[in-house]
Amino acid sequence: MLRDYLRLSVKNLQHRSVRSWLTILGIVVGVAAVVALIALGQGMQKSVVAQFESIGYDTIIVVPGEDSSGGRGPGRGMMALFGGGAGESIVLEMAAVRALPEVVADGALRTETAFVTSEGMEGQGILYLTGLSETIAEDFSGYFGEFKLAEGRHFEPGDLHVVILGAQAAIDMGVSVGGTVSIEFTDFEVIGILSDTEEEAGLTFPTLNTGLFTPITTVESIFGGEEEVSQVFVEVAEDADAEDVADVVETIFDQQGTPVITITAAEMTKSIQSIISGIQLVLSAIAAISLLVGAIGVMNTMYMSVLERTREIGIMKAIGAKDRQVLSLFLIESSLIGFIGGSLGVLLGVALSGAAGGLLGGMMAMGGDGGQGMTFAASFSPVLIIAALLLSLILGAVAGAIPAYRGSKLQPVKALRYE
Secondary structure, eight states, X not given: OHHHHHHHHHHHHHHTHHHHHHXXXXXXXXXXXXXXXXXXXXXXXXXXXXXXXXXXXOEEEEEEOSOOTTOOOHHHHHHHHHHOOTTOOEEXXXXXXXXXXXXXXXXXXXXXXXXXXXXXXXXXXXXXXXXXXXXXXXXXXXXXXXXXXXXXXXXXXXXXXXXXXXXXXXXXXXXXXTOEEEETTEEEEEEEXXXXXXXXXXXXXXXXXXXXXXXXXXXXXXXXXXXXXXXXXXXXXTTSOHHHHHHHHHHHHHHTTOOEEEEEHHHHHXXXXXXXXXXXXXXXXXXXXXXXXXXXXXXXXXXXXXXXXXXXXXXXXXXXXXXXXXXXXXXXXXXXXXXXXXXXXXXXXXXXXXXXXXXXXXXXXXXXXXXXXXXXXXXXXXXXXXXXXXXHHHHHHHHHHHHXXXXXXXXXXXXXXXX
């Protein structure tokens, strides 16, 4: 019996092929939009998790804060981390933090704005000058993946008036390794030039291509303020809970009279995932409108089908067809429209999200040749594919329910006399 229903439904759809395919197209667009957006959102979330897993969840970042009494929270830390800028520095006495048994390494950086010039540069410029503690780039390499030299060397113990330039800064100042630049009216030897990168902002530096980098002791000698820093990185032992240690670190600095805000990699992951989920929810809701329009199209098509086939229904009932059989025929027909549209929509959604994922992957790439950057690809789970097909099938059946019920209740005599 089901086979007969399917055969008749397919025949009826073929008989009204243009209208049927236009109706199916409405379902295709809606399902494709939903599948593509959800797949991209899932891909982004997996990329975020993978990125922070690669750099580790054992790092605490400490930044200046007004008051840490309001409790911990990823949103508070993220705003402080990305909202801070050059000149926002605090004096931190790290001895008590280093004495914690859970702490295995620490590092600091300090960023200031400085007047710079060189023989190959007309006039003066104002650029970011970032001082780095001695081993911070090695100890926290996951956060310093972009800090790669194209030529020259890194800092060595005892270095003072030496500088590493960003790629664009070296071009603008017309200097190369071994040359001299003036920073705050003091001559510095250029010992290295960074690789060119499209990454112009991040967790560590305001800029890279146009930045200048020196030992942190050099920044202290120019601007004063021993132990004054913009950010501190603290690595905890593998068996320690980073968030618990972060609470202890905040308490230590509060007792010193220097409120700070701490944020862990786990908190950053949660915060970014929350933002992605919110955007995904809004976009999916917009895409769902397309599905609703598609459902209305199915309902309209089934209403027209009932009207056009009124005499056919009358003949079916006159020769013994029951209400439930007529109802089943129209429900299967509308469900078939939904299923075909859903299947094509899934295929289109996979293709669109795959293409968009490749494009976004290139735009979001942060690691360059070193492989330290974020990778991205749309994620297709079996649950997503099955849910999309079931949704389109149910949507078609629900949209065709009222027209099917109306057709099943037609009186044979009136139906046969319908013209």
